[in-house]
Amino acid sequence: MASHSWLMLERESPRHRLPDDLRAGDPMGGRDCGWVEQMLPFVRQFSRPGDTVFDPFAGFGTTLLAARLENRLASGCEVDAGRIDLIRERLTRHGLLSGTTLLHGSCDALDDGALPPFDLCLANVPYFGCRWPGTPSTAQLYDSQSYAQHLEGLRHVFYRVRSGLREGGACIAMVQNIRLGDRVLPLAFDLARILGSLFVMEEERVLVYPHESEEEKDSADARTDRRHEYGLVFRKQRERIDLKATAALLDALRAQGHAFTLLGSFARFLQGPQDTQGTPPADADIRVDPDPQRLNALLHWLRDQGFALTSWGDPVPLPLHFDSYRGRYYFRADRIDSAGALVRLDICYEQ
Ligand SMILES: C[S@@+](CC[C@H](N)C(=O)[O-])C[C@H]1O[C@@H](n2cnc3c(N)ncnc32)[C@H](O)[C@@H]1O
Numbered sequence: 492m493a494s495h496s497w498l499m500l501e502r503e504s505p506r507h508r509l510p511d512d513l514r515a516g517d518p519m520g521g522r523d524c525g526w527v528e529q530m531l532p533f534v535r536q537f538s539r540p541g542d543t544v545f546d547p548f549a550g551f552g553t554t555l556l557a558a559r560l561e562n563r564l565a566s567g568c569e570v571d572a573g574r575i576d577l578i579r580e581r582l583t584r585h586g587l588l589s590g591t592t593l594l595h596g597s598c599d600a601l602d603d604g605a606l607p608p609f610d611l612c613l614a615n616v617p618y619f620g621c622r623w624p625g626t627p628s629t630a631q632l633y634d635s636q637s638y639a640q641h642l643e644g645l646r647h648v649f650y651r652v653r654s655g656l657r658e659g660g661a662c663i664a665m666v667q668n669i670r671l672g673d674r675v676l677p678l679a680f681d682l683a684r685i686l687g688s689l690f691v692m693e694e695e696r697v698l699v700y701p702h703e704s705e706e707e708k709d710s711a712d713a714r715t716d717r718r719h720e721y722g723l724v725f726r727k728q729r730e731r732i733d734l735k736a737t738a739a740l741l742d743a744l745r746a747q748g749h750a751f752t753l754l755g756s757f758a759r760f761l762q763g764p765q766d767t768q769g770t771p772p773a774d775a776d777i778r779v780d781p782d783p784q785r786l787n788a789l790l791h792w793l794r795d796q797g798f799a800l801t802s803w804g805d806p807v808p809l810p811l812h813f814d815s816y817r818g819r820y821y822f823r824a825d826r827i828d829s830a831g832a833l834v835r836l837d838i839c840y841e842q
Contacts, residue, residue: 497697498722500528507560509551510584513577518625521551525615525665529698530557533722537661538563538611545609545655547598547648548632552578554613559587566592566607570630597630599651606655612662616645619678620671638676646685646803653689656727662690665698667720679721688804688823690725698722729773733832734760737775740834743796744777749789751777754839774823774835781840783813789838790822798824798836817841 507527514521534557538544544558549567555578558565569575575595582588598606616632619641623633632648635641652662664686666679683692700718738761741753753761756772779786787810790800800807801823802816816822824836 495696496694497699498529498532499699499701500526501701503528507556509553509581513551513581516573517551517577518571518573518623519621523615523618523621524551525553527553527557527560529665530554530613531561533613533663534558534561534563534611537613537663537724542610543607544611544613545606545652546614547612547652548614548617549578549593550574550615552581554615555591556582556585556587558613559585559590563611564590564592566594566609568594568596568598568601568606570595570597570628570632571625573625597648598655599647600630601651606651608655608657610657610660612652612656612660614663615665616678616682618667618669619676620669642681642685645682646688649686649689653727658727660727661693662686662725662727664723664725665720666723667717670717679723683721683723685804686723686725688801691728691730693724693726696722696724729770730833730835731771732773732775732835733828734771736828736832736834737772737836740796740836741775741777744789744792747792749779749792750785751779751838753777774837776837776839778839781813783811786813786822786838786840787811790824793824793836796826798826798834800824 503526509521509524514524530553534544540562541564543564543566544554546554546567549555549569551574552567555565555567559582567578569578572595575593578593579588582591592607594601594605618633619635619638621633623631627634632641632644635644649662656662664682666682668675668677668679683695686692698720737757744751753775755776757775760772779789790807790811791809794800794809802819807822818841820841821837821839824838826834
């Protein structure tokens, strides 16, 4: 596993399969249930015995079961109460319920402190366009009314994941691009972009399922034979930036007459390395007036210098329609040069 970017999954072990009676009682008949065999290599590689593995979309408890089988503690959020009961029953049958924390609801709605810290986040994300037949809930992402709303919901969940994940821990999301009607939606790639705004990307794994399931035999989609998904591997860690190029950018901004106040770790770094306690800054934070005209000029200039402009992972088109960005606090400007060096500027326009 450690040396391959792909994983071939031949079959699911009958010992770990979701039992038929539990599958039959589910509103979607157990559709989208992952395999324990799919999760085990990730649990083994990205956590240690005694660590806590968290799944924000616990579903049928497949990740949680894989974690408990490997002597990790397991914790999961699930918005559907029926599935919480199902997970409890499934883990009880394995004698592995102890060491498991189940939280009913979406993790982004939990009070501070309700979500215990964890060492690894490992999840299969809910797909868009599923028409959830179970109990309705505004937090149920299977019920998202639009693709944009679905991505926004995923962003909220992973934003909360970030606060619970220990520094250096991995956040791994399993996801496919999806076909909906005549359209292909790049869900895997859009999610990678969202995760990239919260974590540092480490790699992607491709999981291949060469078997033929009943579901696929019935599939009306004869155009492709898609039996793969991505395991997107991200880390909660500080970005390494090009410090000299970042300092030069700040000088250039001043020379261009753009007014700003430098804040945080880069300001401390410029005062002297002793002020950053050996940890180099991961970006330069500047505060600017929320004046649409001046912001527009600043963002235009950065774009012309080769910076990509984003707001929480979404591209920011110019000219700037500032009203749409109220309540989003800051813009991010990233420039990666041809040697892979990164300059990152966070432009805070709200407190
Ligand atoms: C793909 S399934 C997960 C299956 C799981 N990996 C397994 O194999 O056991 C996605 C799950 O996310 C749940 N869900 C959807 N939106 C949610 C939210 N905002 N917070 C928590 N769970 C949510 C759904 O009810 C569904 O059970």
